[in-house]
Amino acid sequence: MSVKAIFFHEVDDVPHWLASPKREEVFAGVMEDILTFVHPEKPNSVGLSGTILDMDKFKAVLASEAAGAAMKHDGVRPGTVELLVES
Known part of the structure; x- marks a missing residue:
């Protein structure tokens, strides 16, 4: 669901976060x-x-190394999500 x-x-x-292709790649x-x-x-502050599409699969992706690397690349500040x- x-x-x-x-x-x-x-x-x-x-500007770097907005231009990054990482979120599309990871998600x-x-x-x-x-x-x-x-x-x-x-x-x-961004959003x-x-x-x-599937919460369980989404949570698995969010917990993956790829998501962590993308967040680091995009300059997402840990603990603010x-x-x-x-x-």
Whole structure:
């Protein structure tokens, strides 16, 4: 069952994060319709939304080395990631 989700987090470099292909590479097959957002008043706060196609597979990808490497490459600040799902 698919579910819509929103992520919030902080990054080191917003233009780098926006331009990175890593999120599409890592989430291919488990998430679609990904949109990116930038907080208008907090310069390092970003977010994304999309549809998670299978939560169990998504969680497995999120816990993978590939996801960790992509987050590091994209400058995602550890401990700032929050996930909200549609209720």
